[in-house]
Amino acid sequence: MSLAIKDDEIDVVIGALRSDLTSFMNEWRPMFSRFHLIIVKDPDLKEELKIPEGFNLDVYKKPDIDQVVGSSTAIIFSGYSCRYFGYLVSRKKYIISMDDDCLPARDNKGFLVDAVAQHITNLATPATPFFFNTLYDPFSEGVDFVRGYPFSLRSGVKCAFSCGLWLNLADHDAPTQALKPGQRNSRYVDAVITVPVRALVPVSGINIAFDREVVGPALLPALRLAGEGKFRWETMEDIWSGMCVKVVCDHLGLGVKTGLPYVWRNDRGDAIASLKKEWEGVKLMEEVVPFFQSVRLPREATTAEDCVFEVANAVKEQLGSRDPMFARAATAMLDWVKLWKSVGSSSSSPRV
């Protein structure tokens, strides 16, 4: 039932917003060491990266980004968006990506969670977006489809995207975390769930994996907040990207899973400070959600590139006039499609 995904089909992509990656890499060593890694340094980061020995990796920095992408694009690869450069230049079929302030978590029995292995399992087994299984992922060990689940839907569809969760500092927005400064997520929910078709979901970019060949173009650095900063509370880029991914997957008949694996997210930053700096972002979703709920892709859009192109045009038409941020996002999306076609799909890696 499950695909056989080989180690050499996977890239682990890390966007480095901090220079000292020593403890991060060492903690993840048991899970990462089998794979090729792509580390993309935030172009705004001044200090040299500190990376421990013993990994098979490629590091990309500002000069590399400039060389490959040039200055003719509206896309800004700074901050959390630097990871998208890694997705662009990767030549592997699958990508696993996580923020550099996340460490391996422990499950309910106290064992360290191999988040990479769990993401691979999620992508290797089918998703079930057309009908909800009350025992959650029927392809997990010891579980199956329940009574009443139509047999014609039991083969499922390809899972193109896996969104993991976070223990300790969960991915709440700044107002929520500011209101409950002490709240930490300690609940380990032992389930993987397919997000049903047409259900929209805020897909956080902190701990994800995806089939680059199939949905790569839909993960895009497009929506940049005016006050975007180096804390997740000050960004919406991944949420925007995630909504695009879900719409594209729904259209192409692909699945999106959420749930396991958990990572442990370190405390970092101050929600109130972030809220003061960038509070406009939270209002955005009020316009974004109705837009994505209503966007319809034409039947002729049969690839992720086609779909992104259509969504970008819809953004330009319907949201562009509301806020220049949306107009810029639409332009960035169109640039991204062009970039993907020229750089992302070529057979050899643009290693400089």
Place this chain on the structure above:
Amino acid sequence: MVEPATATKATAPAVPQLKDELDIVIPTIRNLDFLEMWRPFFEPYHLIIVQDGDPSKTIKVPDGFDYELYNRNDINRILGPKASCISFKDSACRCFGYMVSKKKYIFTIDDDCFVAKDPSGKAINALEQHIKNLLSPSTPLFFNTLYDPFREGADFVRGYPFSLREGVPTAVSHGLWLNIPDYDAPTQLVKPLERNTRFVDAVLTIPKGTLFPMCGMNLAFNRELIGPAMYFGLMGDGQPIGRYDDMWAGWCTKVICDHLGLGVKTGLPYIFHSKASNPFVNLRKEYKGIFWQEEIIPFFQQAVLPKDCTTVQKCYFELAKQVKQKLSKVDPYFDKLADAMVTWIEAWDELNPTGASVPNGKAA
């Protein structure tokens, strides 16, 4: 290996919530011994026992419980000719209990379901969890990746629009089962030894527009909000199908909840399901359903209710009409079922007069 809880006494809540607003409906054909284990959690509540099968048999209810009991003779006496819509020799007869109840909330449980233990070993008060689920809002319009945001220790995630954070009223709370999972007959035959040992510590809202298989073993609902949609169909004696009663009610209920802006939750609480029914008997009952399902699901997925269906009864009449129009060609059974759906609503309104809903007349 999972096991049922044994020491429930210590964990009953000091003040049982909704004591006078909730009825527990239990269909039975054998006995109610299982109630002993549930006593600390159930005793404060009123029970409605629906006795299926031979009405001359006496079902003993353990001492100390406040209850009303109905057998087939009672059902026939109370409903007269409309009793034809209530199944015989099938647990689907439980929906008679929903109809005669005068309470706002219903919790229904099978007589082979016992108290489960959570991973810490503590006995799970399933009723208390269902009540929590029903009394807090649902979030069907946007999926929260941290599941029920109204649970302690949880909240909405970044990106969740603020205008949707109030949620909608919860109409249904669908609980799950440890030990014997609710599998269909083919799966039971292939995996007779599989047991559900995974405790998933989550409650989640099923998104609007998504259907699910609703199991009636461990189920609670707001009778005022959705009661008339909880008709468990024509099953058992004289019917070509069985084990699709709760499924049918679930599909109708979800379509109506989606239309009326109500929420359906699934997940906690778990109960311990102790009896695996005979898979060969089950296969014979389900056999037609397995094929019919393939037509029924698209029917419900595509069902659209007109805007003027503003009450559950109106929605249900409309669904009955569409069942007759679109599913009769699958099998004449659906013609009968559509008529029974209408009879059910007529009987419901007779037993629960409010004046609020005017039936649209018999389905064409």
